[in-house]
Amino acid sequence: MTILVGYVVVLGGLLVAAVWLVRRSERRLGAEPDAHTAPTQPGSDVTAEITAYLDRMTAELALPAADVAEVRAELADHLQDSIASLEAEGMDRDSAIREALGRLGPAAELGRQLRMAHQSTRRLLAGVGGGVFAGGGGFVLGYLGGTMLALFAALALALATPVLAAVGLRLPDITSGDHSGNAVNSIFLAVATAIAAGAATRYAVRTSASLSRRTPRSVAAFWAVGGGLGFGWWAIFGMRGAQSWPSVAIELCVPVVAAVAAFAGIERSMPHVGRWAVVAGLVAVVGSGLVFAVAGSVSSSVINTIGQQPDLHLDSVAPAAPTAWLPEDANFGGGWGSDWSTGGTQVSLELDPNLGAPAIAAILANWREVRFEAWHALPMDMPGLLVGIDTRYSSPIEVQPASFSDTSFEAVFHLERFRDSGSWWIVLTAVGPDGHRYRLESGMGGDARFNGSAWDWLTAPQ
Amino acid sequence: MSRTDDPARRVEALVRERKRVLDALRGEDLTGPAILRRMSEPSTAAEAGTPASAQLGGAAVDSEPRDQSLLYPALHSLEADWRLEAAWLPDAGGVRRRTYRKRRFGPHLLGEIGRS
Numbered sequence: 384m385t386i387l388v389g390y391v392v393v394l395g396g397l398l399v400a401a402v403w404l405v406r407r408s409e410r411r412l413g414a415e416p417d418a419h420t421a422p423t424q425p426g427s428d429v430t431a432e433i434t435a436y437l438d439r440m441t442a443e444l445a446l447p448a449a450d451v452a453e454v455r456a457e458l459a460d461h462l463q464d465s466i467a468s469l470e471a472e473g474m475d476r477d478s479a480i481r482e483a484l485g486r487l488g489p490a491a492e493l494g495r496q497l498r499m500a501h502q503s504t505r506r507l508l509a510g511v512g513g514g515v516f517a518g519g520g521g522f523v524l525g526y527l528g529g530t531m532l533a534l535f536a537a538l539a540l541a542l543a544t545p546v547l548a549a550v551g552l553r554l555p556d557i558t559s560g561d562h563s564g565n566a567v568n569s570i571f572l573a574v575a576t577a578i579a580a581g582a583a584t585r586y587a588v589r590t591s592a593s594l595s596r597r598t599p600r601s602v603a604a605f606w607a608v609g610g611g612l613g614f615g616w617w618a619i620f621g622m623r624g625a626q627s628w629p630s631v632a633i634e635l636c637v638p639v640v641a642a643v644a645a646f647a648g649i650e651r652s653m654p655h656v657g658r659w660a661v662v663a664g665l666v667a668v669v670g671s672g673l674v675f676a677v678a679g680s681v682s683s684s685v686i687n688t689i690g691q692q693p694d695l696h697l698d699s700v701a702p703a704a705p706t707a708w709l710p711e712d713a714n715f716g717g718g719w720g721s722d723w724s725t726g727g728t729q730v731s732l733e734l735d736p737n738l739g740a741p742a743i744a745a746i747l748a749n750w751r752e753v754r755f756e757a758w759h760a761l762p763m764d765m766p767g768l769l770v771g772i773d774t775r776y777s778s779p780i781e782v783q784p785a786s787f788s789d790t791s792f793e794a795v796f797h798l799e800r801f802r803d804s805g806s807w808w809i810v811l812t813a814v815g816p817d818g819h820r821y822r823l824e825s826g827m828g829g830d831a832r833f834n835g836s837a838w839d840w841l842t843a844p845q
Numbered sequence: 846m847s848r849t850d851d852p853a854r855r856v857e858a859l860v861r862e863r864k865r866v867l868d869a870l871r872g873e874d875l876t877g878p879a880i881l882r883r884m885s886e887p888s889t890a891a892e893a894g895t896p897a898s899a900q901l902g903g904a905a906v907d908s909e910p911r912d913q914s915l916l917y918p919a920l921h922s923l924e925a926d927w928r929l930e931a932a933w934l935p936d937a938g939g940v941r942r943r944t945y946r947k948r949r950f951g952p953h954l955l956g957e958i959g960r961s
Contacts, residue, residue: 488914500922
């Protein structure tokens with residue numbers, strides 16, 4: 384609990400710091416300089432000649448708007464001071480203006496010098512670091528916003544579907560056959576990730592532009608490449624979990640979203656994010672997480688109810704082993720569970736150790752090519768239905784050789800790497816002395832859901 | 846201050862200008878024109894080792910405020926390097942002017958500590 388509170392405090396602090404940095408940067412990039420710092424208009428004595436000079440100088444500056452305004456105001460002030468001094472020395476006004484402008488040198492050269500002065504290496508490094516930091520904050524905010532958006536969209540869809548159905552318009556059901564909610568969950572995650580990647584890239588561009596004293600467009604290409612590669616890699620290869628065709632399609636668009644977000648309307652200010660927006664986002668995400676957790680616990684309680692089963696159709700896999708080669712008292716015990724090191728499903732069947740080592744050795748001598756076979760099974764996540772081998776399939780999903788140690792046969796399956804493995808039944812088989820394959824044990828059943836990246840989904844076997 | 850098209854000479858001139866600006870500022874808050882006037886004082890020019898008659902690459906190095914082309918690049922680059930801080934402060938007449946002062950703490954302190 385203490386660690387959780389620590390995480391929340393640290394991450395919350397970092398998020399607040401990132402939002403503060405972004406808002407500070409937005410002021411610098413804004414069209415007007417900060418009202419508390421620079422005067423918004425140069426003095427009233429500024430002549431057309433001075434304005435033209437400042438315009439030529441400004442054309443070379445390529446700095447954020449607030450910096451441009453500050454430089455113009457400062458130079459206008461300097462010129463007015465200089466002209467007044469020259470007039471006090473007896474020079475007429477036109478000559479004083481020309482002399483004051485001449486002392487500052489060519490406008491374009493002054494603009495270039497000022498640009499180089501502002502865009503120092505130190506500020507460039509600060510821009511890169513600040514951009515990464517702001518990008519992290521933008522990702523969190525974008526994720527919150529994306530989740531809220533997905534929730535609202537799902538709610539609107541849920542409300543609109545019956546209305547549309549009433550007028551004879553039926554929406555395509557993208558979750559058909561998905562009783563576990565994987566498709567919906569994966570689409571939520573993909574939408575939130577895409578929006579987060581776009582927000583993060585925009586935050587990074589504008590914050591780094593402000594800190595490095597560059598225009599957003601001049602640094603956009605760097606962040607478009609970085610954001611596209613970074614978020615693209617994460618969305619396609621790094622982000623693991625439930626997948627579906629719509630979610631994979633959205634995740635494949637993430638690099639494009641990040642790259643486009645770096646350029647499209649990048650000179651426009653980011654929307655203001657107040658503290659209440661962050662609070663609302665947190666409430667929405669935490670609330671939806673609780674809803675999904677409760678829904679998941681309810682749905683997971685109905686699976687794996689085998690009950691009394693008249694026929695599991697196991698003979699469609701292989702006939703039972705003759706008692707001559709596998710005595711009736713040679714019982715197996717065991718089951719399956721998660722293999723934490725690989726994320727797969729570990730199955731284990733142990734011969735009754737009470738048989739004794741000589742009897743076990745005698746049984747094993749009858750059998751070769753012992754293996755576990757995973758077959759498609761009748762859906763187990765539908766309460767009240769029969770379970771057993773789904774006889775529509777003529778071949779197993781996956782076959783793994785059984786390793787024998789001491790008294791147990793073991794193997795690890797990766798059914799979570801198949802797109803539609805769904806319910807499965809694993810049977811232990813082996814080749815007997817007559818050269819035919821027999822079923823040593825009736826096996827066990829379970830339900831698998833795809834778990835992997837978008838790339839895993841695309842390259843997964845059916 | 847010098848006006849030349851040679852980039853190396855301009856960098857050299859900018860470095861000199863930065864030093865003169867720092868010397869002129871001492872511990873006070875000054876605007877650009879005030880710094881310029883301070884730099885024109887003989888004592889400041891002498892302290893900075895840039896007499897009015899000095900030559901730089903054949904171009905006249907003018908300590909008189911006739912060539913002010915490097916003043917603001919020097920001020921802004923010193924600000925970018927965290928040697929100076931700037932703020933818009935009201936003068937006696939209430940007009941806000943961009944005013945510079947030396948930073949007490951900054952990266953330059955590391956260099957000074959290293960030298961000591």
